[in-house]
Amino acid sequence: DGGITQSPKYLFRKEGQNVTLSCEQNLNHDAMYWYRQDPGQGLRLIYYSQIVNDFQKGDIAEGYSVSREKKESFPLTVTSAQKNPTAFYLCASSIGTGISGANVLTFGAGSRLTVL
């Protein structure tokens, strides 16, 4: 079955530690995205990538970093510079971007990060 796998599902971090969230897709999608979801708020875009070895900042990129070395993988690192990292993180992918009209997003199940 094709889909997006996020790991870990739950993660606890001490203040000052960097953590990396994994996102893997076997859909052969070109575009991948990271969103953050907080209670009572909509999803906010952190980073996105339209092609391998290229990525752009979203609306709330500060304190986060990404890489796109392989088409199927788009890991997100939450650094110690992120002041309020406790949140639900969602990875998504799409065939292309909105320009092609083919940007129906497929989401992973999410990773919940809690800072202790």
Add this chain to the structure above:
Amino acid sequence: KQEVTQIPAALSVPEGENLVLNCSFTDSAIYNLQWFRQDPGKGLTSLLLIQSSQREQTSGRLNASLDKSSGRSTLYIAASQPGDSATYLCAPTGTSGSRLTFGEGTQLTVNP
């Protein structure tokens, strides 16, 4: 900057009712608009995508309409069932292509 508002924030109805969820957006320059469903603690599932040139899309008991000029979309759910209980989010795609802007969602509870 695109802003998306969803009304109501929460809705509780008895099983079998027809209901309407509303979505409004401030920038009408969009390529398309998507409606998603999110179950508690889970990822999002795409329900319907309406292209900017379309007026509506239907899938089973779901019907979504789009009035781009007025910045509005509605999701109509017919004959609601307890299994429809979830949060429903709308997200227009701006003409930059890659940027979806999400509303905060409508939390729907359908009571047996």
